[in-house]
Amino acid sequence: MLDVxxxxxxxxxxxxxxxxxxxxxxxxxIGIIGRSGAGKSTFLRMVNRLTDATTGAIRFRGRDVLALKGAEKRAWQSDCAMIFQQFNLVPRMDVVSNVLHGTLNRRSALATFFNLYPAEDIHRAIDILDRLGIAEQAAKRAEALSGGQQxxxxxxxxxxxxxxxILADEPIASLDPMNAQxxxxxxxRIHEEDGRMVIANLHTLDTARRYCDRVIGMRDGRIVFDGTPEQLTTGVARDIYGADASFSEAATSTSLARLDRPARAKETELL
Structure with missing residues (x-):
């Protein structure tokens, strides 16, 4: 499907x-891991065509998306959705209107200017929100929601x-562990139920192991690991992050259990 x-x-x-x-x-x-500056975000932006590559090819079903221009480029950006760390919502706009912005690439400029949407699109937007457990937030302003809801x-x-x-660039980096989960x-669930490819940039090893079928490690712009979650050992992680023997996975964990462990230990000491 995808050839880089x-x-x-x-x-x-x-x-x-x-x-x-x-x-x-x-x-x-697919999870892409690595320290800040490893090239993860730049790579995803090239796949989505938000940034042009200097050289190389990215082929999806045989078509080089790096060569697309104009309407073909915009169509590709609809086929290749991007989710950002900072959400990129319109804060003062209601939730359902923010969701409907996902149809902008296929709507006329006039309809976009007057914020006009077909009833079927509105119903579909609410159905998607319901699938994600936040349909009751549809009429609220986006800025009124928690980070996880946004x-x-x-x-x-x-x-x-x-x-x-779906490309997800550090989708949980600004979230607490519960919302991250x-x-x-x-x-x-979207990947499994819809059969969609998901490529997510991640900082945390436990998240990559738990959710990904394949993990790619980047360091200084290069791929230094490409394997299964089971092959992502602590030694491999040290190499990806350029760390020494003092490297601890606990420092990068988003696991609720791990984060709660120090608190429990403190309670035990007090008792």
Whole structure:
């Protein structure tokens, strides 16, 4: 389905992404991990065509998406939805209108200007919100929702595009552990139930192991690991993050159980 061939992105003398190559044969849930500055976000932005590559090719079902222009490029961005760390919602707009923004690429400029949507799109938006457990928030302003709810609105907006690929750039980085779990559960369920490919940039190893079918590790713009979650050992993680023997996975964990353990230990001491 997806073939990435020697993709490189240079910013002046800096090579943010360095000859990245891999292939995806069927829809999967793929996690890309690595420290900040490893090139993860730049790579996803190239796939979505928010950023142009310097060299290389990204082929989806045989078509090089890096060569698309104009209407074909916009159509690809509908097929390849993007979810961001900071949600990118319109704060003062109601939730259902934010979700309906997922249809902008296929609507006329006049309809967009007057905020006119077909009834079937409105019903579909509410159905998607219901699927994500937040239909009761449809009439509220986006800014009134919690971070986890806002990220689910962003996922709903992506689903309104009916994409073949969902790209998620650090979707849980700004969320607490409970909301992080809800968001990742939602993305995994969408992958399994809809058969959509999901590629997510992640910081935490436990999240990658729990939700991903395949994990790609990036360091200094290059792929240094490509394997199953079971192959993502602590030693491999040290190499990906460029860490020494003092590296502790607990420091990157989003697990509720792990985070709660120090609190329980403290309670035991007090008793």
């Amino acid at each position: 061939e020697n993709v490189t992105k240079e910013f002046g003398a800096t090579r943010a992404v360095d000859r990245v190559s891999f292939a995806v044969e069927r829809p999967g849930f 990220q689910r609105v962003a996922i709903a907006r992506a689903l309104m595009q009916d994409p073949q690929i 809800v968001v990742m559960d939602a993305l995994r």
